[in-house]
Amino acid sequence: MSGVIVTGPPKADARDVEALGRYGVATVSEAMGRTGLLGPGLRPVQQGVRVAGTAVTVLSWPGDNLMIHAAVEQCGEGDILVVTTTSPSTDGMFGELFATALARRGVRGLVINAGIRDTQELRDMGFAAWSRAVSAQGTVKATGGSVNVPVAIGGQVVRPGDVIVADDDGVVVVPRERARETAEASEAREAKEAAARAAFLDGQLGLDRYGLREKLAGLGVRYVTYAEHTGESGS
Structure with a gap:
């Protein structure tokens, strides 16, 4: 498939992202009227970690991580990389080398609706990740996709610049326009x-x-x- 790499999308205000990061996924979802959860299938590779950041989204072909390489360039301080595929995949599309590159750019974590590998290395380096599966199966770099376009995971739409909050309970997305009101509702x-x-x-x-x-x-x-x-x- 062909695709597009969108540069410079709008993002939620960093102060609102920081405020949302004080609250758990369950609290944030409840504050939005029990919405925004990306489903119980996304599980952390670590325990006791909570992150919040702005989404950089990736739509890839299953078993192909070419567009993750393209997305690294679009990532910056305070972002969370959010990856999904055009059809279900459990291949290990992301590992320690990607995490090294992203950590260097200030990325706070990964949410991938597919497989991940090098989980021990990710824990050792403190790179937070949530995935649909853990698999040593490798991938190719052969098919185009898109970066920073709206993607769907677990029945929820994640747009570039939306807020992602993730912890031991799962992952929730907060639309960037609702970040401040959701932080205030979470506090209440x-x-x-x-x-x-x-x-x-x-x-x-x-x-x-x-x-x-x-x-x-x-x-x-x-x-x-x-x-x-x-x-x-x-x-």
């Missing part, structure tokens, strides 16, 4: 959860804090004793 959600956490530590039940007893009653859910439920006397 964290404050609400902190209050709930304190209440639970004090012994309060979620049933009472969230008014769920009334909801259960409204749904016709009843409390009955064991004897009432089983017809046994219990003696």
